[in-house]
Structure formats: C-alpha cells, structure tokens
Amino acid sequence: MTAECTIGGHLDAPTHLRCVLANMLSDPQLHSLCDVVLIVQDERFPAHRAVLAAVSTVFKAMFTNSMMERDAPEIELRSLDKRAWKMAMHYIYHAQLDIHDEPTALLLLATARMYQLERLELFVENFLVSRVGMQNCFALLQQAHQYDLSALEGACYSAMETxxxxxxxxxxxxxxxxxxxxxxxxxxxxxxxxxxxxxxxxxxxxxxxxxxxxxxxxxxxxxxxxxxxxxxxxxxxxxxxxxxxxxxxxxxxxxxxxxxxAHDDDDDKVEAALQMGCHLKAHRRDASVFTFSHVQRGVTRMAPADEEEIVRTPWALDSNTGIVWRLKIYPRGYGKAKDLFLSMYVQARSNCARVKVDVSAKFDIFLINRKDATQTISFSSSHHFTEASDHWGFHRFLQLSQMRNSALGFLHEDTDSLLVGATLYMRGSDTAPSSSGVEVCS
Incomplete structure (x- = not known):
C-alpha cells in the first residue's frame, strides 16, 4: 500500500481505488493481466475489460453481449484522436486529469460522449464552465446545445447577460x-x-x-x-x-x-448630461431602478458658519415602490470631513404616513461634470433604510477645493449650483408597500 492510500493511518476508500487502478497500468509486471488491447490510430492501449465496462455503457454492452468484440484480444476504435483517448485512459485509471485548453477539452468531450464515459464528460463540462467568458460564450453555447450540457449552457447565458x-x-x-x-x-x-x-x-x-x-x-x-x-x-x-x-x-x-x-433651459441641460449615462452602473434589469437628479443652487454662498450648513433636494417619488428619496448635502462637509470635503447622503421616507420605510437598496450618488460628462463622479454603497436609519452616504465625496473650482466643471459659478442625483437599485421583494392617494411629504 502506498502512502497516498492512507489518511491519518486509516484507509481512504476513493484514494485506495485510484491507487489500485493506477497500479494496474503502471506496474509492468501487471501488464500480462490486461485482457484487451485498444488500438487508436496505430497506438496500442492495454486495458481491462472489467474496468472499461464499469465506466462505459458502450464497453459494457460490447463485453457482456454476443458481439464480435466480446472475446477479441485487440479492438480498433475508429474515429478517435489518439491524444484524446490517451487522456481518457488516464482519467479512467487515475480519476484525475489536467486540461489546459478548450480545443483539447472539446476533443475529450466528443470522445466521452461517443463511448458514454459519463464521469469524464462531467469533468470536461466543469472545465469548460470555468473557462466561459465574453470571447467564447457564443461558440461554447453551440457545444452546450450539441451535447445537451445544461451547466455549460447556463454559464454561457450568464456570461452573455453579464x-x-x-x-x-x-x-x-x-x-x-x-x-x-x-x-x-x-x-x-x-x-x-x-x-x-x-x-x-x-x-x-x-x-x-x-x-x-x-x-x-x-x-x-x-x-x-x-x-x-x-x-x-x-x-x-x-x-x-x-x-x-x-x-x-x-x-x-x-x-x-x-x-x-415644456422644459426650461436647466431641464434640457440636466437631461443632456444624464443621457450620456456616465453616472450609471450596470444592473439587473429585473431590479426596480429609480434615478432622481436636481440642480442644487446656493452651495457656496451659504448662511454664516454658525447656522445649519445643509441643503436638501426636493423629495422625489418612486411610484413603483411608494418611497420618496432625496439628497442631504453638506457643501462644507460633515463631521470629520468638515471644511475639507463635500458630504452627500441619500435619505428615504415612505410616501404614506401610515407606513414606515423599510427597504434595502444599493445606490449610487453622482455629481455630474457639466464640462465633460465622462468625468462625472459616482460612488456606490448599500443600506437598509428604516425610520431609525433613514439616510446613508459619503462624508468624503469630493474635496472642497475641487468642488469650488469652476474650471473643473462641477460648480456652475453663475448660478452657484451643482448637478447632483442618485440611482437606487431594489429587488421587488425588498421594497416597501406603496399607498396611493397619499400626499408626498416635502
């Protein structure tokens, strides 16, 4: 018994079986006990009928029924690639295999299907699933359909969606x-x-x-x-x-x-900036997605420092979920970020006075760059919004020196305004109930 066949002094059955099968082929003294030779493209592969029949229904039928191969000492396997069959034999006797590329895997897949080597087919399918990506998902989907491989098919669809x-x-x-x-x-x-x-x-x-x-x-x-x-x-x-x-x-x-x-000039500017989509992140289409934006004026010409240094955007109603959202903005920073960073937070509330907000959401808070929308700043987070914890966001959204520098494109100096907004992503089961006919809080 080899050392690999024991674990902690106790016999490990799967490892033991692999050792036995491997020794049957690797030990030259045991070659004389092989009872059949398989020939693939002029290369000879000694084997054991019992082993082949145990792993393949094709070989089982061949060796247990009245077929000409039943007692033949040599059997030629046609329409096979000898490199693929050599790897298949290694898997049959060792229950392990190294595959490095997709063409080899597809050759093995064809071999496994031809001789009904089900465990080898599953092994190859798992390898192909691990290799699915944007570059090969169309080609591998064709193979999945050809061989009716559900796991590979699902992986290809997932790659296409992602x-x-x-x-x-x-x-x-x-x-x-x-x-x-x-x-x-x-x-x-x-x-x-x-x-x-x-x-x-x-x-x-x-x-x-x-x-x-x-x-x-x-x-x-x-x-x-x-x-x-x-x-x-x-x-x-x-x-x-x-x-x-x-x-x-x-x-x-x-x-x-x-x-x-009718749209005023600011409406058109907002829509043009948002249309570029630089503030958006990829999301599942079955999520409830709600975006609101606002041109927030008076962000640098605020009241004296001893007054509340906060501005709030108007409430925006998401009619699909019955939740109203707004941004709380601290143009001079909040907490430890005060006088250093712009701070912004998403705030949620139910649009029904009788229903408390209780919703989990992923969200992006964005600040549109009006000179170059591709330089838009967007930060993502997630939060469970409740009455006790109704807002969440970022203390350090943007350095004040950058925000106040109109040349960078965030601050519109003439109107002293920022174009801000947020996008909320919620699954249907996570949203609060909607109540119609209730006036939105403001």
Whole structure:
C-alpha cells in the first residue's frame, strides 16, 4: 500500500481505488493481466475489460453481449484522436486529469460522449464552465446545445447577460440567431447601464442584414423597456430609418412625445448630461431602478458658519415602490470631513404616513461634470433604510477645493449650483408597500 492510500493511518476508500487502478497500468509486471488491447490510430492501449465496462455503457454492452468484440484480444476504435483517448485512459485509471485548453477539452468531450464515459464528460463540462467568458460564450453555447450540457449552457447565458454591453459591440454578436437574441434581451438578469444599450444592440444587429432582419423589429423592440427611455432618447433613435419601420416603436414614440411638456433651459441641460449615462452602473434589469437628479443652487454662498450648513433636494417619488428619496448635502462637509470635503447622503421616507420605510437598496450618488460628462463622479454603497436609519452616504465625496473650482466643471459659478442625483437599485421583494392617494411629504 502506498502512502497516498492512507489518511491519518486509516484507509481512504476513493484514494485506495485510484491507487489500485493506477497500479494496474503502471506496474509492468501487471501488464500480462490486461485482457484487451485498444488500438487508436496505430497506438496500442492495454486495458481491462472489467474496468472499461464499469465506466462505459458502450464497453459494457460490447463485453457482456454476443458481439464480435466480446472475446477479441485487440479492438480498433475508429474515429478517435489518439491524444484524446490517451487522456481518457488516464482519467479512467487515475480519476484525475489536467486540461489546459478548450480545443483539447472539446476533443475529450466528443470522445466521452461517443463511448458514454459519463464521469469524464462531467469533468470536461466543469472545465469548460470555468473557462466561459465574453470571447467564447457564443461558440461554447453551440457545444452546450450539441451535447445537451445544461451547466455549460447556463454559464454561457450568464456570461452573455453579464457582459452584454461589450458583447453587443463584437463581430460575433452580429451573427447571433434571432432566437438567441430574443432569449438574451428578455432576460431580467441582463446587466445594462441603460435600456439604450439594449436598443442600440437591436439596431446594430438589424442593420447588419436589414433586408432579412427588419421584419423582426416589432418582436425585438417589444422586449426593450421603452418606458425607461427619455423623450430625447426616443426622438434621437426614432430618426433611424431602420427603427422607424417598427409600427410598435412609432406608436410608443408618438404617445411619449405628445405627453411631453415644456422644459426650461436647466431641464434640457440636466437631461443632456444624464443621457450620456456616465453616472450609471450596470444592473439587473429585473431590479426596480429609480434615478432622481436636481440642480442644487446656493452651495457656496451659504448662511454664516454658525447656522445649519445643509441643503436638501426636493423629495422625489418612486411610484413603483411608494418611497420618496432625496439628497442631504453638506457643501462644507460633515463631521470629520468638515471644511475639507463635500458630504452627500441619500435619505428615504415612505410616501404614506401610515407606513414606515423599510427597504434595502444599493445606490449610487453622482455629481455630474457639466464640462465633460465622462468625468462625472459616482460612488456606490448599500443600506437598509428604516425610520431609525433613514439616510446613508459619503462624508468624503469630493474635496472642497475641487468642488469650488469652476474650471473643473462641477460648480456652475453663475448660478452657484451643482448637478447632483442618485440611482437606487431594489429587488421587488425588498421594497416597501406603496399607498396611493397619499400626499408626498416635502
């Protein structure tokens, strides 16, 4: 008995069996006990019928039924790669294997399926699952479908949902079949910064073969959550000749634009900045997402230092959850950050006087850079908001010297204002009950 076959002085059965099987092949004196030789591409592999039958239903049928191979001393295995079979034999007798690349894994997978080596097939599938990423998820999904591998299929779908923004820009995405595209864009687990990403992906896919694919626009756009797009975004996208062929989109565009009210100059500036999406983080589409923003004036020309140095944005109602949100802003800092940093916090309250706020949420607080929206500052956190703990945020959001320097683009000097806001991400089961007909607190 070798040292590897014992653990703490006691026999370890799985290790013992691996040692026995390994010795059956590795010990030259035991080679004479092999009762069959498998031939693959002129290479000979001594083996034991009993071992092969125990791991493969194909070999079991071959050696226990009246087949010509039953008593044959040598059996030629056709249509196999000898390198793959050598690795398969190593796994059969050692129950372990080192795989370093996907092509080798796929050769092994074909071999395992051909001879019904179920444990080897599971081993290879687990390896492929560990290798799934943005670059290979389309190719591996085809293999998952070919061999009916549910774990690999799930990993490929998960990669597509996680990396959708980048994946939609890849050449492989343009070859995506309609059924797969529909499967992806209707998923609630899809991670996107904005529905604009889904919209743009559909447009790009359709434009790659407009003659054949334009007919599917209605079916595709049905899964884009158009209610989350602004009128400006809908209008810009509607100018595409391809998209305008969708009757459903034309109707939605018409309904949205006819409801659009007047906007003042600040409204347009806010919407233009937010439309770039630099403040957004990727999130699951089945989350309840609520964004509010405000042009907060009077951030540097405040009352004397002995008065309360805080400004609050107006309450914003999330009608999906029945919660109102606002930002508490300390333009001169709060606590240990006073006179050093801008401090900002999200505050929550129920819109119903009879219901106490009780909600868990992830959130981003953002400060838009008006000169270059790509330089927008955004910090993320999470909190369980209750009556006793109704606000959460950041003491050190931005150094005061940077905030007050209008040349950096955060402070609008003429109006003494900052463009601030927050995005809340909540799962449906985490939200507080909504009560209609109750006036929002202000």
């Amino acid at each position: 990396h959708f923004d980048a994946l939609a820009l890849s050449p492989a995405f343009l070859q995506c079949p309609l059924s797969l595209l529909l499967r992806i864009i209707r998923s609630g687990a899809l991670l996107v910064k904005s529905e604009v990403a889904v919209f743009d992906a559909i447009l790009r896919w359709t434009s790659a073969d407009e003659k054949q694919r334009a007919q599917h626009l209605d079916a595709l756009l049905k899964h884009v959550r158009l209610e989350k797009l602004s009128d400006r975004q809908l209008g810009a996208m509607g100018r595409s000749a391809v998209v305008f062929k969708s009757s459903a989109f034309r109707q939605t565009l018409f309904e949205r634009l006819t409801r659009r009210g």
